[in-house]
Amino acid sequence: MSVEGVVNLFKPIGASSAQYVYRLRPILNVRRVGHAGALDPFADGVLLACVGRATRCVERLMELPKEYDVELRLGVENASHDPELPFLPVAGARDPDPRDVDEALRRYVGWIEQTPPQFSALKIDGRPAYRLARRGDVQPLASRRVFIERIDLLGHTWPVMRLRVVCGRGTYIRALARDLGQRWGCGAVCTALRRTRVGPFGVDASVNLNSAAPEAVHAALIDVERLMTMLPAPSAPAAAEEGR
Numbered sequence: 001m002s003v004e005g006v007v008n009l010f011k012p013i014g015a016s017s018a019q020y021v022y023r024l025r026p027i028l029n030v031r032r033v034g035h036a037g038a039l040d041p042f043a044d045g046v047l048l049a050c051v052g053r054a055t056r057c058v059e060r061l062m063e064l065p066k067e068y069d070v071e072l073r074l075g076v077e078n079a080s081h082d083p084e085l086p087f088l089p090v091a092g093a094r095d096p097d098p099r100d101v102d103e104a105l106r107r108y109v110g111w112i113e114q115t116p117p118q119f120s121a122l123k124i125d126g127r128p129a130y131r132l133a134r135r136g137d138v139q140p141l142a143s144r145r146v147f148i149e150r151i152d153l154l155g156h157t158w159p160v161m162r163l164r165v166v167c168g169r170g171t172y173i174r175a176l177a178r179d180l181g182q183r184w185g186c187g188a189v190c191t192a193l194r195r196t197r198v199g200p201f202g203v204d205a206s207v208n209l210n211s212a213a214p215e216a217v218h219a220a221l222i223d224v225e226r227l228m229t230m231l232p233a234p235s236a237p238a239a240a241e242e243g244r
Contacts, residue, residue: 005054008046024217033055037198042192045194060231061198065168068164068193068195072188074161075089088187095159100184101153108180109150111145114144114145148171149167150165151163174190
């Protein structure tokens with residue numbers, strides 16, 4: 001009997017999304033494995049792995065809303081908007097007024113125009129933008145419409161700000177950090193990012209391949225028939241992706 005379905009994985013910090021889900025191959029004795037929306041190496045949290053026939057569901061899964069817990073560091077900036085590159089202090093940076101914080105967070109809720117980070121997986125003449133950016137070949141990227149359902153302020157003590165973001169497919173949290181920092185005039189980078197939920201799949205029920213026994217991974221596999229009962233109709237609102 002073929003193995004097929006979806007596994008709600010917990011991707012640890014430092015792991016590549018693709019290489020991490022490939023670790024399912026020997027555990028489940030299957031070659032056909034993919035994921036529904038990458039996480040950056042510095043991020044952790046929910047990563048949906050699709051196995052066998054369930055790889056046909058990738059697009060449906062990527063349309064699900066995604067929730068992130070985000071930590072920003074204010075007063076600094078860099079080209080990747082994350083810990084990959086050294087932080088560069090912003091001259092004259094000051095803690096934004098709480099009223100300015102509230103106004104900006106409201107401004108970025110709903111349908112917005114967002115320019116993806118230069119360090120992204122978007123292709124330029126067939127090459128990922130991040131590879132070009134690492135060589136110093138910075139190419140302009142077109143902005144696109146993305147949907148942010150909610151931004152909650154969880155904490156704000158200079159220079160650290162913590163947010164919870166629920167957003168739609170194609171949204172870059174690192175770009176949101178960049179834009180907020182520019183709006184406040186103090187700069188900002190995303191220093192920590194955890195995907196806590198993808199649709200009905202929460203981080204509390206996710207499986208960490210670094211610690212889970214093979215039996216637990218097999219038990220976590222959600223078969224295609226059950227998966228279909230968990231997904232909204234194909235016409236449901238678009239949802240989120242963050243990654244390269």
